[in-house]
Structure formats: structure tokens, C-alpha cells
Amino acid sequence: MLELHYGPGACSFVPHVALEAIRAATGEDFTARMVRLHKGEQRTPEYLAINPNAQVPTLVVDGKPLSQIVAICDYLDRRFPQVGLLPAESWARAQAMSQFLWMNNTVHPTFTHVFMPDRFCDGEATQAELKRFNAALYRTQLERIQGWIASASPYWFGERLSFHDAYALTLLRWGGFAGIDPDSLPVYKAYVDRVAAHPAVAAVVAREGIKLGTFRKA
């Protein structure tokens, strides 16, 4: 039995989309459990028992919890290789993991510094500066992703949807909160529009109740 604990619009979108794609391809069912991050539900004793980091996502497999996006997605890909969520050939898979890890361990934390500067330093002025600096850095990272997906046709690795597509969508969507206009990254934006139209992605967007357009002009 597979159970995903997710926060609407959070990085848990990545395994959430993967589970939806797996269900469509194999019939393997899963339960989606919402964690209201803004209400602090990730810090309840019940949730901390399955994820002591107080974060989403957590995938519970037959009662056993697994945390960390990359570990969860690696598990899903190895268990359901027929879905083709990652390239199968060893070198191509290693390259894919390299990009996946960079999004998870570099781009994602850069955004966390923009979204929650109070987690990293005290004082309003210091937090404002941290936010400004990391928003500019985040933009350069989105530009790098835009370079990677310039030849995506239609998705990151071709015909089959991957974890990378769901992560790339999430990171551009977060960009709106960092003051980055998606129209200023037109190749990336057009690719995300294709990804958003995939049935597994559209189903998760609907279940999470999120809007893709988050950018507001100042």
C-alpha cells in the first residue's frame, strides 16, 4: 500500500505526479494525504513520527515511512521501471540523477532562502537582503534549467513524463513568488505549459487545488 503525504504546491508535487503516472500505467493505487504546512501540521507528533524533519513529502510503503524526494523517486522508479520515469541505460540514468540532485540540493534550497529567510538569519534588514540575493541567484538557476530543456520534446527525456518535468514545473511556479515573471523565460514557460497539459500533472494540480500562475507584477 502506497500513501503520500503532500503539501499543496510544495515539492511533494514531484512524487505526487509520479504516483499518478504510475497509477495510469500500472493500475497501482495510492492514497494522497494533505499536510497543511501553513497550519503547522508537519510539526504534529503524529507527523513527526513518520518524518522527524517536519517536511513533506513522506511516502509510506506498507506502513514504513520514506522521506527525501530523491530517495522516494528512486524507489518508485526501481519498483515500477516499466513506467520509464527515468532513463534506463546506466549512464543516461546517472546523468538524469545528477540533474535531479542539483534541482533538489541547490535550486530548491535557494528558493527556501527566498520564501523563508527567517529560517536562516535574524533581523528584518538581513532577511530582506538574503531574500534579494537568493531571488537573483534563483533566476540564474532557472535560466540554467531553461538551457537544459531547450531541446525537450515534448518532455525532459522525450515522450515519457519524468520526475524532472514535475520538479521543473514546481520550480518555475515558485519563481512567481520570488518575483520572477515566467514570460521572461519563454522557452521554459512553453515547456511547462506542455507539462501542465499531461493528464497525470493536470490531475495533481486539480487535487492539490493550486494555480500555476503565481507571478504578480509589483
Ligand SMILES: N[C@@H](CCC(=O)N[C@@H](CS)C(=O)NCC(=O)O)C(=O)O
Ligand atoms: N530535502 C527535502 C526537502 C523537503 C522540503 O523542503 N519540504 C518543504 C516543502 S517544499 C517542507 O515540507 N517545508 C515545511 C517546513 O519547512 O516547515 C526533500 O527532498 O524531501
